[in-house]
Amino acid sequence: MAVCARLCGVGPARGCRRRGAAREQRRGAADSEPDTDTDPEEAGGGGVTEDDEVAERIEGRRPLPPSVESGPAGRAPLSLLELPPELLVQIFGSLPGTDLPSLARVCTTFRRILRTDTIWRRRCREEYGVCENLRKLEITGVSCRDVYAKLLHRYRHILGLWQPDIGPYGGLLNVVVDGLFIIGWMYLPPHDPHVDDPMRFKPLFRIHLMERKCATVECMYGHKGPHNGHIQIVKKDEFSTKCNQTDHHRMSGGRQEEFRTWLREEWGRTLEDIFHEHMQELILMKFIYTSQYDNCLTYRRIYLPPSSPEDLIQPGLFKGTYGSHGLEIVMLSFHGKKAKGTKITGDPNIPAGQQTVEIDLAHPLQLPDIENLRDFSELSRIVLEVQEQVRREEQEQQQEEEEHSQPAASQPASPLGGEGAEGEETAAGAEGTTQDKAPASQPFVLPMGVISRNEDYPRTCRICFYGTGLIAGHGFTSPERTPGVFVLFDDDRFGFIWLELKSFSLYSRIKVPFQNAQAPSREAFDEMLKNIQSLVT
Ligand SMILES: [Zn+2]
Numbered sequence: 254m255a256v257c258a259r260l261c262g263v264g265p266a267r268g269c270r271r272r273g274a275a276r277e278q279r280r281g282a283a284d285s286e287p288d289t290d291t292d293p294e295e296a297g298g299g300g301v302t303e304d305d306e307v308a309e310r311i312e313g314r315r316p317l318p319p320s321v322e323s324g325p326a327g328r329a330p331l332s333l334l335e336l337p338p339e340l341l342v343q344i345f346g347s348l349p350g351t352d353l354p355s356l357a358r359v360c361t362t363f364r365r366i367l368r369t370d371t372i373w374r375r376r377c378r379e380e381y382g383v384c385e386n387l388r389k390l391e392i393t394g395v396s397c398r399d400v401y402a403k404l405l406h407r408y409r410h411i412l413g414l415w416q417p418d419i420g421p422y423g424g425l426l427n428v429v430v431d432g433l434f435i436i437g438w439m440y441l442p443p444h445d446p447h448v449d450d451p452m453r454f455k456p457l458f459r460i461h462l463m464e465r466k467c468a469t470v471e472c473m474y475g476h477k478g479p480h481n482g483h484i485q486i487v488k489k490d491e492f493s494t495k496c497n498q499t500d501h502h503r504m505s506g507g508r509q510e511e512f513r514t515w516l517r518e519e520w521g522r523t524l525e526d527i528f529h530e531h532m533q534e535l536i537l538m539k540f541i542y543t544s545q546y547d548n549c550l551t552y553r554r555i556y557l558p559p560s561s562p563e564d565l566i567q568p569g570l571f572k573g574t575y576g577s578h579g580l581e582i583v584m585l586s587f588h589g590k591k592a593k594g595t596k597i598t599g600d601p602n603i604p605a606g607q608q609t610v611e612i613d614l615a616h617p618l619q620l621p622d623i624e625n626l627r628d629f630s631e632l633s634r635i636v637l638e639v640q641e642q643v644r645r646e647e648q649e650q651q652q653e654e655e656e657h658s659q660p661a662a663s664q665p666a667s668p669l670g671g672e673g674a675e676g677e678e679t680a681a682g683a684e685g686t687t688q689d690k691a692p693a694s695q696p697f698v699l700p701m702g703v704i705s706r707n708e709d710y711p712r713t714c715r716i717c718f719y720g721t722g723l724i725a726g727h728g729f730t731s732p733e734r735t736p737g738v739f740v741l742f743d744d745d746r747f748g749f750i751w752l753e754l755k756s757f758s759l760y761s762r763i764k765v766p767f768q769n770a771q772a773p774s775r776e777a778f779d780e781m782l783k784n785i786q787s788l789v790t
Contacts, residue, residue, distance in 0.1 A: 334362055342369050350376035350401055373397035381405045385432045395462050400433065404468045408435050408460055411484070411492050413769035415552035416597060416605065416785060419543055421729070423598045423605020425570070425582050426457065426552055427767055435460040437494070440765070442572045442580035442598070444521035446706035448761040449746075452572070455518075457548060458482055458494055470494075474548035475502035476514070482548070490554035499547045515540055520579065532577035538601065555597065556772035556781050558586035565592065565614065565716075566744050573609075573749075573760035574706045575600060583609060583760060585747075586782070590615040592739075594749075594760075595782060602725050603732070606785040609723050610749050612739040616643060616719040620695070620738075629700035629755070632738070636752055639719040640736045697740065703750060705757040711742040722751045 333341065345353065345367060353372070357364040366372075374397040377383040383405070390397065412435070415426040425440040437458045443450030456473040463469045472482030474496060481497040496502070504510040516522050520536065527533040558568035564587045571594075575581045578600035586593050592612040599605030616639050625631050697714040699705055720739040725732035740748040745762035772778035 334360070338366055341366050342372055345369075346372040346375040350380055350406065368398070370397045373401045377401050377405060381409075381430045383430060383433065390433070393464070395465055399465055400462055403466075404433075404435065404460065404462050405430065407468065408484075410486055410489070411435070411437075414555045414557070414767055415492075416555050417550040417552050419546060419550065421599045421601050421604030422539065422543060423582075423596065425555075425597050427454070427765075427770075429768060433461055440582070440763075441519065442582060445579040446574050446759075448572045448574060448580060448707065448759050452763055452765060457550075458484065460484065472496040472498070472501070472548055476504070477501045487551070491551065493551040494548060496548045502547055511544065512537075512540055515544070530577075532579075535577055535601070553785065554781070555584075555770075555785065556778050557767060557770045558584060559772055559775050559778055561587070563587075565741065566747075567762075568592075570597065570763040570765075571747075571760040572763060574758050576704075576706065576756060578602070582763070585760075586778070587614075588779075593782070595785070601727050602729065603723055604729055606787075607723055607729075607732075608786065610720055610737070610739065611722075611734070612718050612720040613643065614718055618717040618719055618738060620697070620714075620717055623696045623698060626696075626698050627701050629702050632700050632750070633752060636719065636736050636738060643719065697742075699750070699757055703755050703757050705759065707759050710748060710757070710759050711746060713742070714748075715741045715743065717741070720749065722749055722754075724751070724754065 333344075336344075341363075345356065345363075348356070350373070353367055353376075357367045377397055377400055381401075383400070390400065411428050412430065413428060415428065415437075417424045417426060417439075426437055427440060428435060428437045436456050438454040439457050441453045441455070442448075443453060458470060458473055459479065460468050460470050470482045470484045471479035472494070473479055478501075480501040483495040483497060484492060485495070486492045504514065506513075513524055516524060516527070516536065520527075522536075527536055557570070560568050566585075568586045569584070571583050571585055572580050573583045573594075581599065582597040584595045584597055586595065590613070592614060593608050594610035594612075596603060596605045596607050596609050599607065603609055618635060618639060620626055621628070621631050621635065694713040694715055697712055699710070718739045718741075720737050721734040722737045723732055724735055735751065735753045737752050738750040740750065742748065745764070747760050749758045749760070750756075751758070772781065
């Protein structure tokens with residue numbers, strides 16, 4: 254819109270630069286020839302106050318009628334105020350909502366125009382995707398401005414992906430604007446072992462404007478419907494929820510009924526199903542541990558991994574099998590010659606936040622042909638050979654670094670210095686990358702004796718890499734990285750063979766288009782990864 258361009262410095266529009274430059278010029282030489290379509294008085298003004306500046310930004314074309322308020326007496330400014338109000342409504346409606354309060358401070362006319370609800374309806378739609386018929390709000394006396402200011406803007410910092418602090422278990426919460434609500438959805442993996450099934454989700458809380466004054470927070474936990482809750486934004490990237498009526502979580506049948514219901518929902522099992530399984534202890538423990546929180550949780554922000562065209566596959570979130578622990582959520586991210594799988598949900602052995610697998614992209618593995626692939630000892634031999642090679646390379650590198658550092662400490666840093674050891678193996682890495690680009694599929698079968706929860710794992714794969722998997726005793730005791738094989742099946746599935754455990758995990762991509770989850774920078778993502786890892790004790 255042409256008029257939009259007149260709002261120099263407020264919105265991105267054509268013509269702004271010219272006017273900005275003209276303004277600078279005027280400031281520099283007060284008596285220079287005035288711009289043809291600006292107020293000559295203005296150019297002669299002395300010190301520019303903040304108000305003048307804003308007024309200056311919103312100059313208009315036609316002469317000001319005497320009735321319209323203007324700057325200091327004696328001015329005959331050409332002003333935006335001369336535009337018909339409906340045009341101003343359009344202009345203001347195209348500006349970011351966060352800029353509107355300062356615009357309201359300019360003059361009473363602007364303030365009055367900014368009370369027009371269509372402006373705020375548009376802001377709700379464009380900034381927060383609210384497509385709901387906001388007109389019906391008016392019946393309740395709630396305006397779109399209320400919705401924008403008291404709901405959407407107020408709680409904008411909690412939109413996106415979060416991990417609850419539930420001991421080793423973690424979790425994935427997605428906070429979204431849904432109609433006239435802000436809802437916190439807890440995402441749960443599908444029932445074990447169906448990794449290809451879609452994610453399940455249930456609401457943990459919701460926020461909405463029931464009346465004009467302020468937004469209402471409701472706890473959605475339990476089966477008795479929404480009830481009184483509370484949200485506290487602790488600091489940047491952290492908030493906590495509290496339920497004020499935990500009696501709403503209790504069931505008439507007591508703990509027994511609560512456990513049965515939880516078991517059915519969380520695991521898709523009955524009490525009889527798990528009676529004979531050794532996983533029953535783990536399941537019961539998780540129930541006792543997680544239910545004691547009663548939806549009073551602290552959440553920390555998580556970002557989706559940044560991607561680059563060189564990545565082996567699109568990074569992101571995956572569901573993976575973890576034996577008796579059931580399915581867990583793992584984030585796959587790429588870091589130079591390494592890829593990392595970080596647990597978003599965890600278990601008493603390896604808690605959420607830990608790096609469950611690390612893939613060494615500089616060391617592709619050539620699997621034996623299909624006849625010999627069944628032979629576990631053959632695969633084991635190949636992997637251990639690579640492990641030995643990796644160890645040697647690391648030693649050599651260490652020695653090299655020591656030699657370099659001793660005689661001349663002033664050696665220029667490698668351009669990949671920031672990556673540390675990860676970025677060093679460029680030669681081997683290049684070899685790896687060329688192989689990535691040729692995704693010829695090869696037959697795949699698990700070696701005899703390797704346990705998989707899914708018998709229907711893919712029977713062809715693209716490429717394999719050497720990797721390590723983290724194992725530990727109960728309570729994350731004696732954690733150890735052990736050798737394994739990363740198997741890339743296709744764009745959305747990969748596997749990991751845990752050599753020492755003789756077990757296989759299958760991972761399948763979580764295909765949910767999460768909003769507000771992109772990391773602002775690579776550094777912010779790395780920082781987030783480091784933080785969630787250090788959370789767990
Ligand atoms: Zn509650």
